[in-house]
Amino acid sequence: MRSTEDWSRLGGGIITVLAAAAVAVLLVPRLLGVAAGPEADIITALKSTERDGLSLSLPGVEEPLRSQKHHFARITVNVEPGGQRAVAWATLDFDxxxxxxxxxxxxxxxVPFVRRGGEWVPETLAAPRLAAVVRALESRRRALEAGDRQTLAGLLAPGLEPATGGGEEELERVMGLQRRRYRAETWLLRLERDEAVATESWRLEGQLPSRPVDEKGQRRFSLIRHEEEFLFSSGLM
Known part of the structure; x- marks a missing residue:
């Protein structure tokens, strides 16, 4: 039979083993992350958004752009000298x-990444280029609805006028409506490295002196990257 001292030693050994196991549970993932390097951490951070969801805040827009489903693929990571900043390139399929x-x-x-508190996190957003394109489209929609010509002019690439592309008559027609409402029902986007193509399904409601207006249609836009923003390169209408 085991003595009381033997049982005490056995219990102490079990406690030591359990404590060591608990420490391993906490430290091993971090050690593996260090061994794998920042590339693995950054890829994991992007892929985890597919499970957790993606909500992108747009400056000047009250509601965020929220994903219903999205998928990052073909991710490559370039770590800058010093090991505190990196850039991830990826394809993004977003709805x-x-x-x-x-x-x-x-x-x-x-997606630019920075190292904060020992973890790699997006410097701003997990999909900054998508957010920039959607912000440009939403800014255009709001400016049309409000009749804000100054904002419309500011959304154009340098050297273009608001009516570029033969849309002067259409722009003036929209601006001439009373009680104007301009809604974008869908935006279908294709993003390249420095440009984007957007197809908009729209609905325009308003009032002319002679009749009410309620129209639907589609428009296609080209946008180009200008620093961290996207601007319209083929006109607004």
Whole structure:
């Protein structure tokens, strides 16, 4: 039979083993992450958004762009000298909503990462280029609805005028409506490295002196990257 001292030693050994196992549970994933390098951590951070969801805040827009489903693929990571900053290139297949507008996008995403508190996190957003394109489209929609010509002019690439592309008559017609409402029902996007193509399904409501207006249609836009923003390169209408 075991003595009381033997049982005490056995119990102490079991406690030591359990404590060591608990420490391993906490430390091993971190050690593996260090061994794998920042590339693995950054890829994991992007892929985890597919499970957790993606919500992108757009400056000047009350509601965020929210994903219903999305998928990052073909991820490559370039770590900058010093090991505190990196850039991830990936393809992003995205379906989501901005308020009542459905957004579907496919193309190239560039995500700057920084190291904070020992972890790699997006410097701003996990899909900054998608957010920039959607912000430009939403800014255009709001400016048309509000009749804000100054904002419209600011959304154009340098050297273009608001009526570029033969849309002067259409722009003036929209601006001439009373009680104007301009809604984007869907935006279908294709993103390349420095440009984007957007197809908008729209609905325009308003009032002319002689009759009410309620129209639907589609428009196609080209946008180009200008620093961290996207600007319209083929006109607004």
């Amino acid at each position: 989501g909503q901005l308020g009542r507008t459905g957004v579907s996008s496919l193309g190239v995403e560039r």
